[in-house]
Amino acid sequence: MVAETMTDARGEQPSGKPLALVVDHLTKRFGERTAFEDVSFSVAQGEVFGFLGPNGAGKTTTVRTLGTLIAPTSGSASVAGIPLTSDNGPEIRQRIAIMPENPGLYRRLTVTENLQLFAGLYEQRHAAARIGEALEAVNLTARAGDLCGSLSKGLLQRVGLARALLNDPAVMFLDEPTSGLDPVAAHEVNDLINGLRQRGVTVFLTTHRLEEAERLCDRVAILSTTLRLVGRPDELRERLFSRSLIVETLTPLVAPDDVFNSTDGVESWRPEGASSYVLSVTDPRNSAPHVTRALVAAGADVVSISESRHSLEDVYLQLIDEDPEASQR
């Protein structure tokens, strides 16, 4: 019922797919301190959902709440189709996997021994085969006998991912999986997340790396105690920023007003530097030819005309700038 009544604030729902996560007005307070408040969204099966926000925004607490590690103060949720209650904790945990920011592996045990512990906790019937598959999925078969204490941080993250694969989870929560990794190791982890998407695993990804979220996630949510936005990265850009063209000429235009004010599709313009102009347009693709013709007609030497691209980082910074509390955390 929650899914049908979803509003735009929860983001556009991918059509036709059953929901893996439904969160409805969820709030968590620790005494007087609010970790997150009135959070509502849903995630479809097989979706990679990015959860972004500044430090202290409540991302990890949200993951812990949905993972039944801590109880919400109010609101409701369903995880992997099971209502979030303390009674359902073991059943929910059987169907999900959480990889905390710190993989938390036993450093005196080997990779295989660590995985054997968790295969036992998930009561895997064919544990050895399952461990072999998980190690193969993260390309760690050759290091199976190594002590975890001897592995690099990147390799430890991969062991953590292998552990998260053991129970074939319906929903996988990855909390800052590339935190502290060098670019190569982070790229490897991203490839693994892409692999999960191809296997149809629902991934709930919290990250500080906005380019990573933009590249990996079908939709993202931006949290700053309350949920600020949910949607596809391109939707969020369009929602927050007007579409624009950036024009650069060899020399400054003599009468830019005359050129731009009479051009079809240009709503407004402003100079940016000596011979660059930013034009707000209704549709960059249709307006570009009109602008080019107007510039040529005015005798301008055009160096370039390009669409202004706002990244997810721009969206994020714009939203966080609007939140006075975020800068104080």
Add this chain to the structure above:
Amino acid sequence: MKFSVRRLGAVLRKELREYRRSPFIVVTMALLPLVFLIEPLITIFRIGPSVAASVVDRAVGATFLVLLVAPALLPAVIAAYSVVGEREQGTLEPLLTTPLRREELLLGKALGVVVPAVGIAYVLFAVIQVCARLFASNAAVVSALGQGPHILAEVLFAPLLAGWSIWVGIGISTRASDVRVAQQLGTLSSIPPLAVVALVSFNVFTPSVTLAVVFALVLLVADVVLFRIVVALFDRERLITGARALRTPSGGGQVPPASAVRQIRRIERTGGRDDG
């Protein structure tokens, strides 16, 4: 989801594997009682054939006291590390994200400490028996050490005394925020049962099969009660976040009653003292 022996076994195997990788932990557990045993052993060996029975009783009592110190004292430090140690090394949260129930985790942890502690105690007992038979010159000493009540006391009390220390240690570990504090408090936990053992060993109570059985039953009940208390103390939310969970009758997803909120806020305002 019901209690699972497989999950319990997985925790126990992990604990024993960690000991295997760090044999120093078990070796140091055995060293302390060995050092304590030197003096009573020498005393036993020095007792001549014609020494009074009361001297023999005192020497044997002292030996048994040391033998029972081992299972009561040694597991306390390791048990006190069990939960807070996992928390400090960051391995507790991944464990709690699995279907593992708190009873399974706590019993697995406890068995992981009982096995080496009781093993060491039994080995020490066997060593004493063998040494007495080989080197003691007083037949009454050998006879006293091999008496049924003494053997029964060792066999019964070693796991039961270890159980007491372990449950108190784990209980402290679930609430402590620092490993050092937990271990220091855990060491103190073994004192109460040892006081009773001392009274028996020095013949304030005369050792008998009945007394051994009664004391064992009392310890058994205490161990079960302690286990239930420790399970109740084990609060996932507190362990993960350091904050106390607001429990609702049907779990998460519902607003806790206003009285519960007021109660928690009052405790927070008073720094943990519940004046109400």
